Amino acid sequence: MEAGRRAVGGWHWYGMALAGLVVLAGCGRGEIKPQAADLQRAETLRPMDAQLARKYERSCLICHGNQASQAPLAGFAPAWEARLEKGMPLLLTHVRDGLNAMPARGYCNDCSDQEFTRLIAFMSGGEQGGAR
Known part of the structure; x- marks a missing residue:
C-alpha cells in the first residue's frame, strides 16, 4: 500500500511539474513590443x-x-x-x-x-x- 501511495504521489508531482512547464512556456509568447x-x-x-x-x-x-x-x-x-x-x-x-x-x-x-x-x-x- 505504501508503494502505491508513493507511485500516485510521484505522478501527482510529475503532473504538477508538467503543468508548470506548460504555463511557463506560454509566458514567453507575449506580444512583440516595438523598440x-x-x-x-x-x-x-x-x-x-x-x-x-x-x-x-x-x-x-x-x-x-x-x-x-x-x-x-x-x-x-x-x-x-x-x-x-x-x-x-x-x-x-x-x-x-x-x-x-x-x-x-x-x-x-x-x-x-x-x-x-x-x-x-x-x-x-x-x-x-x-x-x-
Whole structure:
C-alpha cells in the first residue's frame, strides 16, 4: 500500500511539474513590443507616392506614427500580422466604419478603397515607403 501511495504521489508531482512547464512556456509568447528604432521609423516613414504620402500625413500619421495612440505602428509588421490574417475586406470595413478609437474613414474622407488598401499595405510593410 505504501508503494502505491508513493507511485500516485510521484505522478501527482510529475503532473504538477508538467503543468508548470506548460504555463511557463506560454509566458514567453507575449506580444512583440516595438523598440526605439521601430518608433523612429514609424515617425519618418512615408509612402513613395507623393499624393498618397500627403493623405497619409494628414490622416494616418498622427496615430500610426505614435505608439501612445495604441494604433498599430506604420512599418512594424508584428502589429499588423493578426489584422492582415483577417483579410483586406474586413480591414477595409474597419477603416470605413471605424474601430475602437479609430474614427470612420480614419479622417480621410476623400480616400478611395484603393487608396485605403494601399495605405494599409504601406503601414503593414507590404508597400515600399521611404524615410523623410
